[in-house]
Every structure is written in structure tokens, then in C-alpha cells.
Amino acid sequence: MGGDFAPEAAVKGAVMALETIGAESRIVLFGDERQIRTILESEGCPTERFDIVATTEVIEMGDHPAKAFQSKADSSITVGFGYLAKGAIDGFASAGSTGAMMVGSMYAVKPIEGVIRPTISSTVPTVSGRPALLLDVGLNVDCRPEVLAQYGLIGSIYAESVLGIENPRVAVLNIGEEEAKGNAQVKAAHELLKAEPRIRFVGNVEGSHIFSGKVADVIVCDGFVGNTVLKMAEGLYRINRALEVKHPFWSAMNYENVGGTPVLGVNAPVIIGHGCSTPLAIKNMIRSTEQVIKAGLTEKLRRAFQN
Amino acid sequence: MGGDFAPEAAVKGAVMALETIGAESRIVLFGDERQIRTILESEGCPTERFDIVATTEVIEMGDHPAKAFQSKADSSITVGFGYLAKGAIDGFASAGSTGAMMVGSMYAVKPIEGVIRPTISSTVPTVSGRPALLLDVGLNVDCRPEVLAQYGLIGSIYAESVLGIENPRVAVLNIGEEEAKGNAQVKAAHELLKAEPRIRFVGNVEGSHIFSGKVADVIVCDGFVGNTVLKMAEGLYRINRALEVKHPFWSAMNYENVGGTPVLGVNAPVIIGHGCSTPLAIKNMIRSTEQVIKAGLTEKLRRAFQN
Numbered sequence: 001m002g003g004d005f006a007p008e009a010a011v012k013g014a015v016m017a018l019e020t021i022g023a024e025s026r027i028v029l030f031g032d033e034r035q036i037r038t039i040l041e042s043e044g045c046p047t048e049r050f051d052i053v054a055t056t057e058v059i060e061m062g063d064h065p066a067k068a069f070q071s072k073a074d075s076s077i078t079v080g081f082g083y084l085a086k087g088a089i090d091g092f093a094s095a096g097s098t099g100a101m102m103v104g105s106m107y108a109v110k111p112i113e114g115v116i117r118p119t120i121s122s123t124v125p126t127v128s129g130r131p132a133l134l135l136d137v138g139l140n141v142d143c144r145p146e147v148l149a150q151y152g153l154i155g156s157i158y159a160e161s162v163l164g165i166e167n168p169r170v171a172v173l174n175i176g177e178e179e180a181k182g183n184a185q186v187k188a189a190h191e192l193l194k195a196e197p198r199i200r201f202v203g204n205v206e207g208s209h210i211f212s213g214k215v216a217d218v219i220v221c222d223g224f225v226g227n228t229v230l231k232m233a234e235g236l237y238r239i240n241r242a243l244e245v246k247h248p249f250w251s252a253m254n255y256e257n258v259g260g261t262p263v264l265g266v267n268a269p270v271i272i273g274h275g276c277s278t279p280l281a282i283k284n285m286i287r288s289t290e291q292v293i294k295a296g297l298t299e300k301l302r303r304a305f306q307n
Numbered sequence: 308m309g310g311d312f313a314p315e316a317a318v319k320g321a322v323m324a325l326e327t328i329g330a331e332s333r334i335v336l337f338g339d340e341r342q343i344r345t346i347l348e349s350e351g352c353p354t355e356r357f358d359i360v361a362t363t364e365v366i367e368m369g370d371h372p373a374k375a376f377q378s379k380a381d382s383s384i385t386v387g388f389g390y391l392a393k394g395a396i397d398g399f400a401s402a403g404s405t406g407a408m409m410v411g412s413m414y415a416v417k418p419i420e421g422v423i424r425p426t427i428s429s430t431v432p433t434v435s436g437r438p439a440l441l442l443d444v445g446l447n448v449d450c451r452p453e454v455l456a457q458y459g460l461i462g463s464i465y466a467e468s469v470l471g472i473e474n475p476r477v478a479v480l481n482i483g484e485e486e487a488k489g490n491a492q493v494k495a496a497h498e499l500l501k502a503e504p505r506i507r508f509v510g511n512v513e514g515s516h517i518f519s520g521k522v523a524d525v526i527v528c529d530g531f532v533g534n535t536v537l538k539m540a541e542g543l544y545r546i547n548r549a550l551e552v553k554h555p556f557w558s559a560m561n562y563e564n565v566g567g568t569p570v571l572g573v574n575a576p577v578i579i580g581h582g583c584s585t586p587l588a589i590k591n592m593i594r595s596t597e598q599v600i601k602a603g604l605t606e607k608l609r610r611a612f613q614n
Contacts, residue, residue, distance in 0.1 A: 127546050138482055141490040175445055175534040183448040183531050207538030211546060224490050225532055227482040229539060231514030236543060239434050239518060239556065247552045 001031030001076050002059075002096020003277045010095065011039040013282020018049055020283065021290050028089050030055050030076035055079045058096075061275070065099025069107075077101060081108035084268050091289040093260060095273030095282065102139065102263070102272075109268040112298070114305030117147045118265035119154060119223075120272065122230055123163065125252030128213025133159050133168075135220060137261065138227035145188035148172065148220050149196060154264050155218035156199040157304055161295040162262075163217075167200050171216035173225060174204035185222065193220070198304070259284030262292060265301065269293050308338030308383050309366075309403020310584045317402065318346040320589020325356055327590065328597050335396050337362050337383035362386045365403075368582070372406025376414075384408060388415035391575050398596040400567060402580030402589065409446070409570070409579075416575040419605070421612030424454045425572035426461060426530075427579065429537055430470065432559035435520025440466050440475075442527060444568065445534035452495035455479065455527050456503060461571050462525035463506040464611055468602040469569075470524075474507050478523035480532060481511035492529065500527070505611070566591030569599060572608060576600050 001007035014027050021027070029036055033054035040047050057075040059068040069078055077096055081104035084092040094101055111118050121135035135155050140147060152170045159168035172189055174182040179190060181204065193201045205215040210229060221229070237253040240246075251257070255274045259281070263270040269292040273285045308314035321334050328334070336343050340361035347354050364382040366375040376385055384403050388411035391399040401408055418425050428442035442458050443450065450458075459477045466475035479496055481489045486497060488511065500508045512522040517536060528536070544560040547553075558564070562581045566588070570577040576599040580592045 127549070141482065173535065175448065175531055175538070183529075186531070206542075207535040207540075208542030208545070210539060211542060222490075224482055224493070225535055228480065228514040228532055228536065231482075232517055232536060232539060235513075235515030235518060238515070240554075242434070243554050243556055245552055245554045245557070247547075247550050249546065249550060250552070 001029065001036070002094040003273060003282070004095075004275050005278065006096065007031050007035050008039055009277055009279050010282050011036055012043060012279035013277070014050065014286060015040070015043050015045045016279055016283035017286035018045075020287050022294075025290050026051060027286060028053060028083070030080045030083075032056070053079060053083070059100045061097060063097065063100070065097055065103050068097070069100045069103040075100075077104060080104070084270070085109050091269035091271070091293045093271035093273060093285045093289045095260075095275060095277035095285065098272055098275070101270065105263045105266045105270045109266050109270065112265055112267055112302050112305055115154070115265035115301070116150055117143070118263055119151055120261045120263055121155065121158065122226075122261050123258060124211060124230075124233060125249060126211050126213030127249060130165065130213065130217070131163060132210065132213060132216060133163065133218045134210070134226050134229060135218075135264065136223035136226050137230045138223045139263075141222065141224040141227075143185065143189075143222045145185055145192055148185070148189035148222065149192035150265075151220045152193045152199050152201065152218065153196060153304060154301060155220060157300050158262070158264060158297060159218050161297055161300055162291050165217045168217035169202045169215065170199045170218040170220065171202050171205035173210070173219050173221035173229075174206065177204050177206060179203065189220070256281040257284060259288035262288065264297075266298075267302075268298055308336065308343070309401040310580060310589070311402075311582050312585065313403070314338050314342050315346055316584055316586050317589050318343055319350060319586035320584070321357065321593060322347070322350050322352045323586055323590040324593035325352075327594050329601075332597050333358060334593060335360060335390070337387045337390075339363070360386060360390070366407045368404060370404065370407070372404055372410050375404070376407050376410040382407075384411060387411075391577070392416050398576030398578070398600045400578035400580060400592045400596045402567075402582060402584035402592070405579055405582070408577065412570045412573045412577045416573045416577065419572055419574055419609050419612055422461070422572035422608070423457055424450070425570055426458055427568045427570055428462065428465065429533075429568050430565060431518060431537075431540060432556060433518050433520030434556060437472065437520065437524070438470060439517065439520060439523060440470065440525045441517070441533050441536060442525075442571065443530035443533050444537045445530045448529065448531040448534075450492065450496075450529045452492055452499055455492070455496035455529070456499035457572075458527045459500045459506050459508065459525065460503060460611060461608060462527060464607050465569070465571060465604060466525050468604055468607055469598050472524045475524035476509045476522065477506045477525040477527065478509050478512035480517070480526050480528035480536075481513065484511050484513065486510065496527070563588040564591060566595035569595065571604075573605075574609075575605055
């Protein structure tokens with residue numbers, strides 16, 4: 001149970017998720033058992049609908065992620081990753097400390113062999129109606145070209161298997177359409193992506209076309225740039241909400257509808273929720289986790305990086 | 308006379324600008340004299356209101372900027388920069404070839420001594436009502452930290468003297484508010500900016516606050532990131548226009564209202580207009596040029612970099 005509104009929002013979101021997940025899926029709740037039971041009761045939801053794993057500690061936002069992950073061994077995040085690493089659960093999602101979630105991803109479930117750097121991604125809405133996948137959105141801020149090229153393959157596999165986009169168009173975010181444009185990092189990544197036969201590389205995509213859907217389904221960029229794009233979109237969404245500018249396209253920008261940020265390239269499905277996740281956001285985060293599990297994403301990524 | 312709709316849009320915009328510029332200001336038109344006179348006539352505008360410098364060549368968008376700047380010696384851009392370099396005009400603006408405009412800025416009027424890399428900037432609207440200045444927006448895509456630090460000073464002087472923002476807040480675009488965040492380039496720039504006594508450095512600004520106006524008046528970033536931010540804003544503006552999402556905040560995003568991109572750090576005022584400038588955009592570009600001239604920006608920048 002993590003996030004700014006934990007455990008209420010998390011439990012309520014889990015209750016909402018019951019309606020959307022498959023009958024064969026089971027939600028395991030990690031957290032303060034008494035609190036979880038109290039909230040479930042007030043929601044009128046039988047506790048048998050969930051598995052509850054009682055934990056007693058909480059990793060706070062102010063804690064040092066790596067230290068807290070170790071020292072708070074009975075926190076929901078540390079216990080959850082333990083379950084994930086030994087295969088007792090098939091995927092793990094939390095709106096708690098992003099840093100601790102990353103520590104768990106890197107040190108408990110570990111990167112897939114062959115993946116230089118795992119990545120966090122985000123789906124963004126496009127005017128065309130179907131989402132685009134942006135990666136990296138903040139984990140790796142000084143990406144080597146080889147890392148960006150791997151993101152093209154990782155993103156393509158995710159877009160196809162989880163988002164259901166057939167033969168997704170992969171592009172690298174750049175400051176011009178022409179091949180010779182860009183900084184040294186992106187120019188080199190462009191060459192590597194062009195040489196990758198397993199993806200449909202369409203070249204460069206400019207900032208103006210991230211949300212148009214006209215150029216690319218998978219947009220590869222350095223984490224510094226991707227994080228800026230994502231936060232700028234969030235900021236403009238909030239501005240529009242405050243100004244009462246309404247449109248379904250902008251509603252789709254709402255992080256609540258996005259369902260969290262998958263960590264890609266590690267040995268199990270991990271989804272990181274927004275710190276200020278509402279029950280709706282938690283529900284969508286759980287649904288995303290189920291989708292990633294059912295798509296067999298981890299196995300597909302492992303096979304892709306086997307050579 | 309440059310731009311996709313030249314010379315009509317340029318001449319019409321110049322006619323519109325007559326109403327907004329000071330009585331002591333004089334607009335000089337460089338281009339095909341017969342065409343200029345024909346358009347002025349059809350606009351019912353006496354030719355005496357302008358100085359006309361007849362040129363016979365045009366640098367096309369497909370031309371190699373540096374080569375064309377030299378070989379097409381009688382193009383409006385090359386002749387205009389000649390006038391600017393010898394002081395026959397006080398500032399120069401064009402919506403023609405951006406590349407040729409940069410060649411003229413760097414080789415005809417030249418960088419101010421002490422400026423490592425001149426920069427192109429853009430004002431962006433904020434919800435607070437006053438604009439923010441973003442730089443660099445695409446000229447330098449692999450900025451050394453020292454270059455970013457200079458942009459803080461250049462931007463601060465521009466915001467104060469041209470935009471009229473007293474004691475402007477200068478921030479570096481980063482992926483977190485905390486000082487330790489960011490890539491190697493931005494962390495080093497942060498230290499240098501903090502040590503610059505002539506600016507009011509407020510630390511990091513995240514993508515979410517570029518348009519809020521809550522954190523910074525001057526936002527320093529690498530040209531790759533700044534260009535992405537600017538193009539993303541343009542793309543979202545166009546999406547909103549297509550979706551008929553209307554609000555004054557979004558109207559302010561329209562490049563037509565921005566008035567071009569000043570080249571900062573060179574020995575004379577140069578403003579580059581959007582290729583697809585309309586008469587309104589040209590009018591605003593001319594007005595911006597007058598503002599930069601009247602603010603004595605070049606002299607202020609020269610003094611700042613004297614030591």
C-alpha cells in the first residue's frame with residue numbers, strides 16, 4: 001500500500017479493479033492488515049476477494065530508497081518484491097516511493113540479461129485515438145546510443161504485445177525530420193535503430209508530432225527529454241483543467257487514466273504509480289499490470305535479448 | 308523579403324507594423340522592388356513610408372545556407388546583413404531561410420566577444436499572464452555547462468531590458484526540483500548559475516512549470532530539449548485549433564503572436580521569423596525588432612561580457 005493517499009486510495013482502487021480484471025486473476029494486497037480490513041469493510045467488500053500479506057513498515061518519500069529498501073525489510077515494497085522475485089506473484093505495482101520501486105526492480109528482480117539499462121515508459125494519448133509509447137521518461141538521463149537503440153526494440157515489443165499495435169512504427173525523438181539533424185547521441189542512435197531488423201523504424205519524430213499519432217507509435221528518447229515531455233504534458237493538462245478547457249483528448253492526458261509507468265527490461269512485470277494516485281488511478285494501474293502479465297511481456301523481452 | 312508567403316505577407320506585415328512602431332522608427336524593405344511597389348500600391352500605402360533596397364536574388368529553403376549566403380550576394384538576407392554590419396540599419400528581421408539568417412548572424416555581425424555560443428530563444432506564454440523566455444531553442448544541441456550558464460545571464464538581461472521583467476527569476480530546466488537531480492550537463496550548469504552574482508537564480512524548473520509562470524521567467528536548457536519543448540507546444544496548439552479547443556492561453560501559443568525568435572549574443576539585433584509567417588506574424592516580428600533595438604540590448608550584452 002503506497003502513495004500519498006495510502007492506504008485508502010490503494011484499497012479502494014483495488015476494489016474497483018475487481019470488476020475489470022479476469023476471473024482467473026487474483027489481487028494480493030501488501031500493507032497494514034488491520035487498516036486494509038477496515039477499509040474493505042467500509043467499502044462493503046468481502047476480504048476473501050483478496051489475498052492480504054500483512055506488512056508493518058512504510059518507506060517514506062523522504063527515505064533514502066536503497067537504504068530504506070534494505071532496512072525496512074517488512075515494508076510493503078520490500079516484501080512485495082520478495083514475492084515477485086520468488087514467483088509467488090506474477091506482477092507488482094505500487095504508488096509508493098518511486099526510488100524504492102526502482103531499487104526493487106534492479107536488485108530484487110534484476111535486469112533481463114542483455115538489456116544494458118532497463119527503462120520506464122509512459123503511454124501518451126494521440127489525436128489519432130490510439131496511444132503512443134514514450135521511453136525513457138526519466139530513469140536514464142545520459143543514455144548511450146546503444147541504450148536508445150535497445151529502447152526501440154523494447155518499446156516495439158511492448159507496443160505490439162501489450163498495447164495491441166500491430167507492427168508499431170518506431171521513431172527517435174529529434175529536432176528535425178532530416179536524418180542529419182540532432183545531437184551526437186541521437187544521430188548515432190538513429191544509425192543503430194535503422195540497422196535493427198526486428199523493428200519498423202520510421203526515422204525521426206519531432207516534438208510537434210508526439211501527440212498527433214501521425215509519425216510514430218513508439219518514441220525513443222533520453223530520459224531527460226522524455227521526462228520533460230511527460231511533465232510538460234502533465235503541466236498543460238493541469239493548466240487546462242484550471243482554465244476549464246475541456247476535451248476528451250485532454251482528459252486522456254490525465255495521469256489517472258494512464259495506469260502507471262511500467263518498468264521495462266527487468267525479469268518481472270513492475271508498474272510504478274503516480275505518487276498522488278487516486279482510486280481510479282490505482283484501478284487502472286492494476287489493470288495495466290494484468291495486461292502486462294497476460295501479454296507474456298517478460299518472456300518476450302527475454303527471448304529478444306537472448307542473443 | 309523572406310518566408311513561405313513572401314513577398315506578399317512580408318510587405319503586408321510591414322504595412323501593418325507602421326501603426327505600431329514609433330514615429331522615429333523607419334522600416335527598410337529588402338527585396339524585389341517592383342513586387343514591393345505593386346503590393347504597397349494594392350494596399351493603398353504610399354511607398355514613401357518605407358525605404359526600399361532593391362535586391363535581385365532569393366535564398367531558397369533547399370539552398371545550402373552558408374554557400375547561398377556567399378554566392379547569392381544580392382539576396383535580401385545577404386544585403387540586409389551587409390547593411391546591419393555597417394550600421395546602416397539598427398536591426399534585421401526575416402522569415403526567410405533560418406540557416407542563412409544564422410550564417411549572417413555568426414559571420415556578418417559576429418558573436419559578441421566573450422559569448423561562447425550565441426543562442427536563439429523564444430518567449431512562451433504562461434498562465435500568470437507574463438511571458439517566460441526559453442533558451443536555447445535549437446541552435447546548440449550539445450551545450451557545455453559554461454554555455455548554459457551564459458544563457459542564464461543573456462536571458463536575464465533580455466527579460467529585464469526587452470520584456471520589462473524586473474529582477475527576472477532564472478532557472479535551469481531539469482527533471483526534478485532537488486539540486487542533485489538531472490544529467491551531468493545540467494548539474495554542472497546548476498553550480499555555475501548559482502555562482503553568478505548578476506542573476507537571480509532560483510534553481511531547477513520542471514517541465515510541468517514552464518507554462519505556469521510560478522517558478523521562472525527565464526528558462527535555460529540545451530537546444531535539443533528547448534526545441535522539443537517549443538515544437539511540442541506548437542503541436543499541441545495546432546491540435547487544439549483542429550479540435551476547436553479555445554482559450555486565450557492557447558491563442559497566445561500561436562507562433563503568429565510570438566513575433567519571431569531573437570538571435571542573442573551577436574553584435575546587432577537579429578530576429579528570425581517562422582517560415583510560414585503571416586502578415587500578423589511579420590508585424591509582430593518587426594515590433595519585436597524595434598523593442599530589442601530600443602532596449603539597447605546589444606550594448607547591454609556587450610557590457611556584461613566585457614570582463
